[in-house]
Amino acid sequence: MKIAVWYNLPSGGGKRALYNYVRGLAERGHAIESWCPSTADRSYLPLSDLVPEHVLPLPWTPEGRRNFLLSRAYGATRDRLRRMDRHCRECAEEINCGGFDLLFANPCMFFSSGAIARYIRIPSVLYLQDPFRQLYEALPKLRWVALDTPRGWWRSPNFLARRFADFLKIEGMRVQAREELRNAQAFSSILVNSYYSRESVLRAYGLDSKVCYLGVDTNLFVNQGRPREFFVVGIGSFTPGKGIDFAIRAVGQLQPPRPRLIWIGNASERGYLEFLTRLSQSQGVEFEPKLMIQDSEMADILNRASIMVYAPRLEPFGLAALEGNACGLPVVAVAEGGVRETVVDGVNGLLVEHDPQRMAAAIQYLIDRPDCAAQLGANGRRMVLERWTVQHSVERLEQRFIELMQRGNASQ
Numbered sequence: 001m002k003i004a005v006w007y008n009l010p011s012g013g014g015k016r017a018l019y020n021y022v023r024g025l026a027e028r029g030h031a032i033e034s035w036c037p038s039t040a041d042r043s044y045l046p047l048s049d050l051v052p053e054h055v056l057p058l059p060w061t062p063e064g065r066r067n068f069l070l071s072r073a074y075g076a077t078r079d080r081l082r083r084m085d086r087h088c089r090e091c092a093e094e095i096n097c098g099g100f101d102l103l104f105a106n107p108c109m110f111f112s113s114g115a116i117a118r119y120i121r122i123p124s125v126l127y128l129q130d131p132f133r134q135l136y137e138a139l140p141k142l143r144w145v146a147l148d149t150p151r152g153w154w155r156s157p158n159f160l161a162r163r164f165a166d167f168l169k170i171e172g173m174r175v176q177a178r179e180e181l182r183n184a185q186a187f188s189s190i191l192v193n194s195y196y197s198r199e200s201v202l203r204a205y206g207l208d209s210k211v212c213y214l215g216v217d218t219n220l221f222v223n224q225g226r227p228r229e230f231f232v233v234g235i236g237s238f239t240p241g242k243g244i245d246f247a248i249r250a251v252g253q254l255q256p257p258r259p260r261l262i263w264i265g266n267a268s269e270r271g272y273l274e275f276l277t278r279l280s281q282s283q284g285v286e287f288e289p290k291l292m293i294q295d296s297e298m299a300d301i302l303n304r305a306s307i308m309v310y311a312p313r314l315e316p317f318g319l320a321a322l323e324g325n326a327c328g329l330p331v332v333a334v335a336e337g338g339v340r341e342t343v344v345d346g347v348n349g350l351l352v353e354h355d356p357q358r359m360a361a362a363i364q365y366l367i368d369r370p371d372c373a374a375q376l377g378a379n380g381r382r383m384v385l386e387r388w389t390v391q392h393s394v395e396r397l398e399q400r401f402i403e404l405m406q407r408g409n410a411s412q
Helices: 013-027 068-072 074-096 157-185 195-205 244-252 272-283 295-304 319-326 337-341 356-368 370-387 390-411
Strands: 002-008 031-037 053-056 102-108 124-127 189-192 231-235 260-265 287-291 307-310 331-334 349-352
Touching (some): 013 102, 013 390, 074 157, 124 390, 157 195, 189 195, 189 390, 231 295, 244 260, 244 272, 260 295, 272 287, 307 319, 307 356, 319 331, 319 370, 349 356, 356 370
Parallel strands (some): 002 031, 124 189, 231 260, 307 331
């Protein structure tokens, strides 16, 4: 097949998954070209190393002076949607003239599902990690919830200004949700990374999707058989949703001497890393953040750690847990989201409730039983090789493409 790829991703697990897909499809003989806006992270696992890549401009900072409230809500959302729509039209024009059989679109970091399928004349597939979660989930509070109405609010000009600003914000969110749904509806097929994500798409969009599991690069994530050191490791961006503060509190529940907590992440939210440092000091935890390290260093850390801790809130899939398993690490994970489809309690890790004491007890259990920890890690490595490799994931994706093309041919 001749496949066009579109994405607008930051560095992280989504980009790694796309890189592995493109590399695997190219190795299987498919002709691939990639399109992306200038906002995408092209330095992390660059697709240009694998296939021709076309970068079309996407000016993202609104130009000119605007009303302050509009620039923060309704007006800015509509302006950004117009800019993204223009970019997608330009990409679609080039793809439509290129003789491609299929469009393989990936998520947009700004709007989750981009508008490109509205303008494409070939079958199109959207690999959707999840809907735009801030619109549909409480993170930590649902954005649609109305403001509290205090007594005597009609005498408070400050409250009226806040209410007006909130109205504009909500209107902007409604417009984004509408366009995101229209974009998703335009695709011939939607693929997701887990059954949990399939349910999330159904809840948010009312659309069906098909599960196409991701895979791990077992050439990078290898169990080197090295001695395990007295520290635990976590992987995920330094943002509140990844549960790093939860992991620190869990390690802080352990009796001294406590293991170090090393955390690996590709991005950091402003001020959050400083908060984590203060929290670790108050909890008596030796916390070592690793920001934007090389893949080789990450694999080295995973091969020296004793346990991986994994506690994101409602993570759609959780590729990092499988990467730890591939390196022979047992995983102690919160039983939420897609991780329940990859970590089997008592087989390749331990699943716990979202409670720092429960996670601490599971960590202590494995510290006290190194033979059990080693067995869970060995089971995890075996499970990855049997089901969760990149090769398996590319085969699953290719089969979904073939099904779509056959369905299209049968309908003609």
